[in-house]
Amino acid sequence: MKYSSSLLNEAVEALSELPSIGKKSALRLTLHLLNDESNLALRIAQKIVDLKNNIKKCEVCYNYSDHKVCQICSDPSRNKNIICVVESIRDVMAIEDTDQFSGVYHVLGGIISPIEGIGPSELNIDGLIRRVEKDAPKELIMAVSPTIDGETTIFYITKMLKNLDVKVSTIARGVSFGGELEYADELTLGRSIHTRIPYSTDSNI
Amino acid sequence: MKYSSSLLNEAVEALSELPSIGKKSALRLTLHLLNDESNLALRIAQKIVDLKNNIKKCEVCYNYSDHKVCQICSDPSRNKNIICVVESIRDVMAIEDTDQFSGVYHVLGGIISPIEGIGPSELNIDGLIRRVEKDAPKELIMAVSPTIDGETTIFYITKMLKNLDVKVSTIARGVSFGGELEYADELTLGRSIHTRIPYSTDSNI
Known part of the structure; x- marks a missing residue:
């Protein structure tokens, strides 16, 4: 895509470093942030810096x-x-x-x-x-x-x-709820037959 | 979604203010930015601030x-x-x-x-x-x-x-290249017949 401004280009380049954000999405986000009155870009950066500086990992479970x-x-x-x-x-x-x-x-x-x-x-x-x-x-x-x-x-x-x-x-590995058997992969389907469970009318979903 | 940390929650909330970024995408972006060594969040904010402060609108065409x-x-x-x-x-x-x-x-x-x-x-x-x-x-x-x-x-x-x-x-309004007539809306299809153009074998696409 061709940009009329190198400043715009640089902002789009930075935003498109984010995972799953392509050039078109990055441009849409950049134009949104450019016209945003609430300084969202700075607020996001501040929250991320706070997070980086203060987040801990639980000593027990590493969450x-x-x-x-x-x-x-x-x-x-x-x-x-x-x-x-x-x-x-x-x-x-x-x-x-x-x-x-x-x-x-x-x-x-x-x-x-x-x-x-x-x-x-x-x-x-x-x-x-x-x-x-x-x-x-x-x-x-x-x-x-x-x-x-x-x-x-x-x-x-x-x-x-x-x-x-x-x-x-x-x-449990198996066919997901709402999934169709014909689209399940062979390994999953095979294993779901192997590890079949007794049918019960009062089982929880 | 339930977060184990209020700092994390605040960062996700800020990121999900962006257009077309839902809670799940915001969480993925937050975790990426948290583990990013290059200070991407601050770099993006800086680029947006530069853009906001220095971008001009063309006096002629408003681009x-x-x-x-x-x-x-x-x-x-x-x-x-x-x-x-x-x-x-x-x-x-x-x-x-x-x-x-x-x-x-x-x-x-x-x-x-x-x-x-x-x-x-x-x-x-x-x-x-x-x-x-x-x-x-x-x-x-x-x-x-x-x-x-x-x-x-x-x-x-x-x-x-x-x-x-x-x-x-x-x-020109009309049916798009690769589009199928049956899926074109009535207004577009009707108008594309009304504004038909002479067929030419050497026309540019």
Whole structure:
């Protein structure tokens, strides 16, 4: 795209460094910010700087937190016997939004990926092992991506935990609600038949 | 969505004030900016502040410009006898990207819209009339949205110009290339039949 102003061009270039913002979106955002009376650009930058300077990681679960221990870990009504192991803070939010889980979390900060050069030492796996040794939870639910890397991560963690008395489960893999069988991939469909569950008329969705 | 940190929540709220950025996108952008080492948030804010403080509107065509007169208006190779009248700077860029127009532009800054309370005095119509009186171009091409408001704007400008010797044309309305007739709306299809053009094997696309 051709810009009539190099100042405009520079602003668009900076905005298009954001993930998933292309040149056209960046231009629309730039023109919005240019005509915005409330100094939104500066307010956003200020909030990000505040966030960078003051955000902490929860000492227990590595979730982002305003305090040393996050709201979830310090909530006495949460069941500390079940720890849900996830890749990122976004997964914590997604699971919290379901209102179906009352245990606590452990954020790995990624998954083991030989291709991207991410090994166990880059992740919060040691912290998880220490936490299991110390708090002796009854169950770890592995809620990581159903990929080769995810499976590798689950395998690695399970191996590290083998001398500890903790049950390890994974979230159910299967055809999603509203999904059509013919469009499900073979692996998912095959596994969903293999791990079929008894039908019950009073099961919760 | 539930956030584990109020700082995070505030940053997401600020980012989701941007047009077309919902809560999920805002969260993704916030987490990107939080982990970004290059201070992208501050750089964007600085570029926007620079832009706000230093951008000018071209005295001739009201396009955004770094100087008093924009690159297009000051380019001696552009044909000053044809002025393309558009709603916004985005339209200038879209037309420039086609490489099909070598005339100059006039940016109205919007279109007449009684519903949104935008009258002729809010737009750069007086500037256009003065420009036509002074420079006596041969043709004005009205490249505004094919809506009721767009038609109203064209009608108003044409009326204001009736004592001046200038030809007024509009860009062709019709079925777009690659578009299917059955999905074209009735008005467009009807008008495209009404304004049919002679077929020629050597016409430019």
